[in-house]
Amino acid sequence: MGAMVRCLCVGVCLALLLPPAGAAPRVGAALLAAAPPAVERGPAGPPGPPSTLLMEVFTGQVLAESDAHRQIPPASLDKLMTLYLTLQSVKTHRLDLSTTVTVSVDAWRIGRTHRSSRMFLNVGDRVTIEQLLYGLMVASGNDAAETLAEAIAASPEQFVDQMNATAARLGLKDTHFVTPHGLPTPGEHTSAWDMGHLAREILAAFPDAVAYTSPRYVTYGGIRQANWNNLVFRDPRVDGLKTGFTDEAGFNIVATASRGPLRLIAVVMGAHTLQLRTASAEAQLNMGFARYELVAVPWQRLVPSSIRVYGGRAARLRLETPRAVEVLVTRDDRSPLTVSEELRVRPIAPFQRGQQVATLTIRNATAVLATSPLLATAPVDRSGILTRLWSLLRYRIGGLLRHRQTTWTATFVPQQ
Known part of the structure; x- marks a missing residue:
């Protein structure tokens, strides 16, 4: 009888301490108990094999592709368009890399969303556009994406309008953006084909963009974070660009690598595991460098x-x-x-x-x-x-x- 009472007491205590399934986390709770790393999560993404594309940057020639027009949620691949529009704003002198902006409550809240990758911006922080670009591409900061959207447009909604207008101008017919960061949102989709062509546009217009995508680590506010693109640790030829993961999207990556004058882009979207995404991207890059060369x-x-x-x-x-x-x-x-x-x-x-x-x-x-x-x-x-x-x-x-x-x-x- 005593044992049954003790078990009952323990059960009641656990029920009181643990939040119910699906309950919203407390503000700041993510800092105390971060979600498990993506590599430890089970299979994710849409059914079937991943969509892939391999492209050579100088000529824009597509060297290989598999189901490259299938529409898949982009997850953090959204941030490639945010990067592109930011670099355009710098080029046209609407912004400067040293321009300082103030972090809003909305941007901070986006960073504290459950399972949100973040730069660890705080409300009222004064941060430069250059810092935000590193936080956007290395730390995959959703708070950085929201802050850049607010700096470039009158509102995040108007920034998304710019994203979609630019996608239309570039001929990205499989793409529709809803956010500047890629957190799961109904109606948002893209394809390996579109992401490969967007990456090529970034590299052609802004060759120095890899400076923001290649660092292995970035530090802000005393917090050091590793690049989410694991290929920059595995392959010295790789210097960008972006990864993405949600349960709906699966494991996505747009990687770029160079050897001599030859620069390639490998895209994998909808992979069920991190290991599959990594193996697919590496196989594409290795095949491209082994088979092709640029001749002057x-x-x-x-x-x-x-x-x-x-x-x-x-x-x-x-x-x-x-x-x-x-x-x-x-x-x-x-x-x-x-x-x-x-x-x-x-x-x-x-x-x-x-x-x-x-x-x-x-x-x-x-x-x-x-x-x-x-x-x-x-x-x-x-x-x-x-x-x-x-x-x-x-x-x-x-x-x-x-x-x-x-x-x-x-x-x-x-x-x-």
Whole structure:
């Protein structure tokens, strides 16, 4: 009888001390008893194998994909768009990296949501945009995302409108955002295809963005947190970008890695376990680096890098490409490439610096591998009236006497 009474007392005490299932946590309770690490949770995410995509950044070529348009909750992959819009605001001088903002109650509350990753911002903290970017991408701070949204737009709701408008402009047709951070919310979805293309847009527009995604640790308020992207600890080639996890989304990652000039993006969405996500991303990156390489095309040695100009103060106009001309080939492919240049305007002054004059095209036997505008390297003004008239007369007569060449073609064989 005494034993039964003791058991009953213990049961009553436990019932009084433990919260009922599904009860909201007390404010600050997450600080005392954090949720178990994601790796210890059971299988999560949508049914079926994960969606995947492998992309090369320079050319934007998709090298492999599996069910890449399936719509899946993004979880913290939302923060890639928050990063993009923040860097755009810095580029357009709406914000500066040193701009200081004050943490609101709403942002603090988002960080204290059950199972919310956070930067550990406190109400009233004065924090810079640069600090928030590290907190956003390394610590995956939902409080940092909310604070950035408030700094960029009049409200988080207006910031989400900007996110969706930008997604539409970039052609992300599988994506609809509801929050700047990715906490589970009905109606929010994206795809491996869209996240890969968003990551490429970030890396193309802001190559230094990896400075905010590559650190292994970030410290704020005396709290040191490890990067949620476990690949930065496992593979020295990996320097970003973002992971995400919720029970609904599963384990997501958009990873980028470089070896020499070749930079790849690997996306995994909807993996049931952290181990599966890691293995899938690593397998994609390893395959990409083993199979492909970027080859520089020395077009200046193959087709004209300058053209003759008529009626101008200079006799010739030098041409350049906006960036290096490289093509993606498989490592065992040494088939010849066709390099062609086509003049797009009459060679008559004036010309402005940066004006497109011609188009450069690189082809193999079956497809166009790359195209690039050829731009004027310097302005060419009109010459004096008599010199100009004589030069234009020579241009007209020359066109009547012989065919004026406007296209040039050469062959280039990549070397082993």
